[in-house]
Amino acid sequence: MPNDLSKLFSINPDLDRKALAKTFKSQGNRLQIADVLNDKSAALLHATLLRNTPWGFAWFDGTHQFMRNEEARAKSPQDFAALNQSIMERARAHYTYLYYCYPMLQAYLEKWHPDHVLMRFLEFLNSAPMLELVREISGLSDLFKADAQATFFGPSHFLLRHSDDVPGQHRRMAYVFGFSKDWREDWGGYLQFFKDNADMDLAMMPRFNVLSIFTTDHIHSVGQVAPFATAPRLSITGWFRDQ
Numbered sequence: 400m401p402n403d404l405s406k407l408f409s410i411n412p413d414l415d416r417k418a419l420a421k422t423f424k425s426q427g428n429r430l431q432i433a434d435v436l437n438d439k440s441a442a443l444l445h446a447t448l449l450r451n452t453p454w455g456f457a458w459f460d461g462t463h464q465f466m467r468n469e470e471a472r473a474k475s476p477q478d479f480a481a482l483n484q485s486i487m488e489r490a491r492a493h494y495t496y497l498y499y500c501y502p503m504l505q506a507y508l509e510k511w512h513p514d515h516v517l518m519r520f521l522e523f524l525n526s527a528p529m530l531e532l533v534r535e536i537s538g539l540s541d542l543f544k545a546d547a548q549a550t551f552f553g554p555s556h557f558l559l560r561h562s563d564d565v566p567g568q569h570r571r572m573a574y575v576f577g578f579s580k581d582w583r584e585d586w587g588g589y590l591q592f593f594k595d596n597a598d599m600d601l602a603m604m605p606r607f608n609v610l611s612i613f614t615t616d617h618i619h620s621v622g623q624v625a626p627f628a629t630a631p632r633l634s635i636t637g638w639f640r641d642q
Protein backbone atom coordinates (compact mmCIF):
# COMPACT_ATOMS: atom_id res chain seq x y z
CA MET A 400 0.00 0.00 0.00
CA PRO A 401 1.46 3.41 -0.92
CA ASN A 402 2.53 5.50 2.08
CA ASP A 403 0.24 8.42 1.33
CA LEU A 404 -2.80 6.10 1.53
CA SER A 405 -1.96 4.82 5.00
CA LYS A 406 -1.45 8.42 6.11
CA LEU A 407 -4.89 9.41 4.87
CA PHE A 408 -6.91 6.46 6.16
CA SER A 409 -6.57 3.81 8.79
CA ILE A 410 -8.75 1.34 10.62
CA ASN A 411 -9.38 1.78 14.33
CA PRO A 412 -6.75 -0.53 15.90
CA ASP A 413 -8.93 -1.24 18.94
CA LEU A 414 -11.69 -3.20 17.17
CA ASP A 415 -12.37 -6.55 18.84
CA ARG A 416 -12.55 -8.58 15.65
CA LYS A 417 -13.39 -11.88 17.35
CA ALA A 418 -16.35 -10.37 19.19
CA LEU A 419 -17.51 -8.62 16.01
CA ALA A 420 -17.36 -11.90 14.07
CA LYS A 421 -19.52 -13.53 16.74
CA THR A 422 -22.14 -10.78 16.57
CA PHE A 423 -22.10 -10.84 12.76
CA LYS A 424 -22.99 -14.53 12.87
CA SER A 425 -25.60 -14.25 15.61
CA GLN A 426 -27.40 -11.48 13.69
CA GLY A 427 -27.80 -13.60 10.56
CA ASN A 428 -24.65 -12.35 8.82
CA ARG A 429 -25.37 -8.69 9.48
CA LEU A 430 -23.49 -6.20 11.60
CA GLN A 431 -22.94 -2.52 12.17
CA ILE A 432 -19.40 -1.85 13.40
CA ALA A 433 -19.00 1.31 15.50
CA ASP A 434 -15.91 3.56 15.28
CA VAL A 435 -14.53 1.61 12.35
CA LEU A 436 -11.95 4.13 11.12
CA ASN A 437 -9.62 6.29 13.14
CA ASP A 438 -11.04 9.73 13.95
CA LYS A 439 -8.98 11.62 11.37
CA SER A 440 -10.02 9.35 8.50
CA ALA A 441 -13.69 9.62 9.42
CA ALA A 442 -13.51 13.42 9.77
CA LEU A 443 -11.83 13.76 6.37
CA LEU A 444 -14.47 11.62 4.67
CA HIS A 445 -17.32 13.44 6.40
CA ALA A 446 -15.97 16.85 5.31
CA THR A 447 -15.40 15.58 1.77
CA LEU A 448 -18.92 14.19 1.42
CA LEU A 449 -20.53 17.24 2.99
CA ARG A 450 -18.61 19.96 1.16
CA ASN A 451 -16.42 18.69 -1.60
CA THR A 452 -18.14 16.01 -3.67
CA PRO A 453 -19.56 16.79 -7.13
CA TRP A 454 -22.85 15.00 -6.56
CA GLY A 455 -24.90 13.71 -9.45
CA PHE A 456 -28.42 12.40 -9.39
CA ALA A 457 -29.32 8.66 -9.33
CA TRP A 458 -32.71 7.10 -9.90
CA PHE A 459 -34.28 3.96 -11.35
CA ASP A 460 -36.85 3.84 -14.13
CA GLY A 461 -36.49 0.15 -15.04
CA THR A 462 -32.70 0.52 -15.30
CA HIS A 463 -30.22 2.53 -13.27
CA GLN A 464 -30.08 6.18 -14.34
CA PHE A 465 -27.41 8.70 -13.45
CA MET A 466 -27.01 12.38 -14.27
CA ARG A 467 -23.60 13.91 -13.66
CA ASN A 468 -23.22 17.04 -11.57
CA GLU A 469 -22.40 19.22 -14.61
CA GLU A 470 -25.58 18.10 -16.36
CA ALA A 471 -27.76 18.40 -13.25
CA ARG A 472 -26.61 22.01 -12.71
CA ALA A 473 -27.86 22.91 -16.17
CA LYS A 474 -31.40 21.66 -15.44
CA SER A 475 -34.20 23.96 -14.38
CA PRO A 476 -36.29 23.52 -11.21
CA GLN A 477 -39.15 22.54 -13.54
CA ASP A 478 -37.05 19.75 -15.08
CA PHE A 479 -36.35 18.40 -11.59
CA ALA A 480 -39.97 18.68 -10.50
CA ALA A 481 -41.02 16.62 -13.53
CA LEU A 482 -38.33 13.99 -12.89
CA ASN A 483 -39.25 13.83 -9.22
CA GLN A 484 -42.91 13.40 -10.10
CA SER A 485 -42.18 10.51 -12.48
CA ILE A 486 -40.06 8.72 -9.82
CA MET A 487 -42.80 9.15 -7.20
CA GLU A 488 -45.36 7.72 -9.63
CA ARG A 489 -43.18 4.74 -10.33
CA ALA A 490 -42.64 4.18 -6.58
CA ARG A 491 -46.38 3.61 -6.08
CA ALA A 492 -46.16 0.12 -7.54
CA HIS A 493 -42.60 -0.57 -8.71
CA TYR A 494 -39.05 -0.72 -7.49
CA THR A 495 -37.16 2.56 -7.67
CA TYR A 496 -34.85 4.90 -5.79
CA LEU A 497 -33.77 8.49 -5.68
CA TYR A 498 -30.63 9.98 -4.14
CA TYR A 499 -27.53 12.02 -4.93
CA CYS A 500 -24.66 9.87 -6.00
CA TYR A 501 -20.99 9.96 -6.90
CA PRO A 502 -20.09 6.69 -8.68
CA MET A 503 -16.58 6.24 -7.30
CA LEU A 504 -15.53 3.22 -9.36
CA GLN A 505 -16.74 4.70 -12.65
CA ALA A 506 -15.13 8.03 -11.74
CA TYR A 507 -11.89 6.21 -10.94
CA LEU A 508 -11.80 4.22 -14.17
CA GLU A 509 -12.74 7.22 -16.29
CA LYS A 510 -10.45 9.62 -14.37
CA TRP A 511 -13.15 12.19 -13.65
CA HIS A 512 -11.32 13.65 -10.61
CA PRO A 513 -8.13 11.60 -10.18
CA ASP A 514 -6.87 13.60 -7.17
CA HIS A 515 -10.13 13.49 -5.22
CA VAL A 516 -10.07 12.08 -1.67
CA LEU A 517 -12.75 9.54 -2.64
CA MET A 518 -10.39 8.05 -5.24
CA ARG A 519 -7.88 7.40 -2.47
CA PHE A 520 -10.61 5.86 -0.31
CA LEU A 521 -11.54 3.46 -3.13
CA GLU A 522 -7.89 2.35 -3.18
CA PHE A 523 -7.98 1.99 0.61
CA LEU A 524 -11.14 -0.16 0.35
CA ASN A 525 -9.25 -2.48 -1.96
CA SER A 526 -6.11 -2.58 0.18
CA ALA A 527 -5.04 -5.50 2.37
CA PRO A 528 -5.98 -4.01 5.78
CA MET A 529 -9.59 -3.36 4.73
CA LEU A 530 -10.07 -6.65 2.88
CA GLU A 531 -8.60 -8.52 5.87
CA LEU A 532 -10.95 -6.78 8.30
CA VAL A 533 -14.03 -7.79 6.32
CA ARG A 534 -12.74 -11.32 5.71
CA GLU A 535 -11.96 -11.79 9.39
CA ILE A 536 -15.35 -10.61 10.62
CA SER A 537 -17.40 -12.37 7.95
CA GLY A 538 -15.38 -15.57 7.60
CA LEU A 539 -15.57 -15.09 3.81
CA SER A 540 -11.93 -15.63 3.03
CA ASP A 541 -12.22 -15.19 -0.74
CA LEU A 542 -13.38 -11.55 -0.81
CA PHE A 543 -10.81 -9.68 -2.84
CA LYS A 544 -12.17 -6.46 -4.32
CA ALA A 545 -14.75 -3.78 -3.76
CA ASP A 546 -16.59 -1.30 -5.92
CA ALA A 547 -18.02 1.89 -4.40
CA GLN A 548 -20.40 4.78 -4.76
CA ALA A 549 -20.84 7.72 -2.42
CA THR A 550 -24.45 8.53 -1.63
CA PHE A 551 -26.21 11.57 -0.18
CA PHE A 552 -29.80 10.98 0.89
CA GLY A 553 -31.49 14.31 1.48
CA PRO A 554 -35.12 14.98 2.48
CA SER A 555 -37.56 12.62 0.65
CA HIS A 556 -34.82 10.45 -0.87
CA PHE A 557 -35.30 6.68 -0.58
CA LEU A 558 -34.29 3.25 -1.88
CA LEU A 559 -37.11 0.72 -2.03
CA ARG A 560 -37.01 -2.92 -0.94
CA HIS A 561 -34.60 -5.06 -2.97
CA SER A 562 -32.01 -7.80 -2.94
CA ASP A 563 -28.40 -7.07 -3.95
CA ASP A 564 -27.88 -10.55 -5.33
CA VAL A 565 -27.62 -9.82 -9.07
CA PRO A 566 -26.71 -12.95 -11.08
CA GLY A 567 -23.21 -12.87 -12.52
CA GLN A 568 -22.02 -9.92 -10.40
CA HIS A 569 -20.28 -11.98 -7.70
CA ARG A 570 -21.44 -9.68 -4.93
CA ARG A 571 -20.90 -11.52 -1.66
CA MET A 572 -20.97 -8.82 0.98
CA ALA A 573 -22.78 -5.51 0.87
CA TYR A 574 -21.19 -2.70 2.86
CA VAL A 575 -22.19 0.80 3.91
CA PHE A 576 -19.73 3.17 5.56
CA GLY A 577 -21.88 5.72 7.37
CA PHE A 578 -20.84 9.33 7.95
CA SER A 579 -24.15 10.81 9.12
CA LYS A 580 -23.84 13.00 12.19
CA ASP A 581 -26.46 13.48 14.92
CA TRP A 582 -29.16 11.48 13.16
CA ARG A 583 -32.52 11.27 14.90
CA GLU A 584 -34.88 8.34 15.18
CA ASP A 585 -37.67 10.33 13.52
CA TRP A 586 -35.72 11.17 10.39
CA GLY A 587 -36.20 7.83 8.56
CA GLY A 588 -33.24 6.78 6.42
CA TYR A 589 -32.66 3.52 8.37
CA LEU A 590 -31.12 0.58 6.55
CA GLN A 591 -33.92 -1.89 7.20
CA PHE A 592 -34.16 -5.66 6.79
CA PHE A 593 -37.38 -7.61 6.32
CA LYS A 594 -38.53 -11.08 7.24
CA ASP A 595 -40.62 -13.25 4.87
CA ASN A 596 -43.79 -12.03 6.60
CA ALA A 597 -42.76 -8.40 5.88
CA ASP A 598 -42.13 -7.54 9.52
CA MET A 599 -38.95 -5.61 9.98
CA ASP A 600 -36.31 -7.79 11.45
CA LEU A 601 -33.43 -5.40 12.01
CA ALA A 602 -32.82 -1.73 11.23
CA MET A 603 -29.53 0.13 11.34
CA MET A 604 -29.54 3.81 12.13
CA PRO A 605 -27.47 6.21 10.03
CA ARG A 606 -24.46 7.02 12.20
CA PHE A 607 -21.04 8.60 11.97
CA ASN A 608 -17.98 6.39 11.38
CA VAL A 609 -19.80 3.06 11.23
CA LEU A 610 -19.47 0.18 8.79
CA SER A 611 -22.60 -1.86 8.15
CA ILE A 612 -22.04 -5.19 6.39
CA PHE A 613 -24.46 -7.90 5.34
CA THR A 614 -24.46 -10.86 3.00
CA THR A 615 -26.35 -10.32 -0.24
CA ASP A 616 -29.16 -12.79 0.57
CA HIS A 617 -31.05 -10.20 2.66
CA ILE A 618 -34.05 -8.19 1.43
CA HIS A 619 -33.53 -4.61 2.55
CA SER A 620 -34.35 -0.97 1.86
CA VAL A 621 -33.39 2.55 2.89
CA GLY A 622 -36.43 4.20 4.45
CA GLN A 623 -37.43 7.55 3.03
CA VAL A 624 -35.65 10.44 4.72
CA ALA A 625 -38.13 12.74 6.44
CA PRO A 626 -38.78 16.09 4.72
CA PHE A 627 -37.82 17.83 7.98
CA ALA A 628 -34.43 16.11 8.44
CA THR A 629 -31.85 18.85 8.89
CA ALA A 630 -28.78 16.82 7.90
CA PRO A 631 -28.07 14.46 5.01
CA ARG A 632 -27.54 10.70 5.22
CA LEU A 633 -23.96 10.41 3.95
CA SER A 634 -22.46 7.03 2.98
CA ILE A 635 -19.96 5.19 0.90
CA THR A 636 -21.48 1.91 -0.20
CA GLY A 637 -20.95 -1.04 -2.51
CA TRP A 638 -20.06 -4.72 -2.49
CA PHE A 639 -17.11 -6.91 -1.75
CA ARG A 640 -16.77 -9.57 -4.46
CA ASP A 641 -15.19 -12.97 -4.73
CA GLN A 642 -14.43 -12.72 -8.47
Ligand SMILES: O=C(O)CCC(=O)C(=O)O
Pocket residue numbers: 550558563575589590619620621634636
Ligand atom coordinates in the same frame (compact mmCIF):
# COMPACT_ATOMS: atom_id res chain seq x y z
O1 LIG B 1 -27.26 2.95 1.88
C1 LIG B 1 -27.59 1.87 2.39
O2 LIG B 1 -27.73 1.73 3.61
C2 LIG B 1 -27.87 0.67 1.53
C3 LIG B 1 -27.66 0.88 0.07
C4 LIG B 1 -28.17 -0.28 -0.73
O3 LIG B 1 -28.90 -1.10 -0.27
C5 LIG B 1 -27.76 -0.44 -2.14
O4 LIG B 1 -27.10 0.47 -2.68
O5 LIG B 1 -28.09 -1.48 -2.73
Ligand SMILES: [Fe+2]
Pocket residue numbers: 561562563573619
Ligand atom coordinates in the same frame (compact mmCIF):
# COMPACT_ATOMS: atom_id res chain seq x y z
FE1 LIG C 1 -28.90 -2.86 -1.45
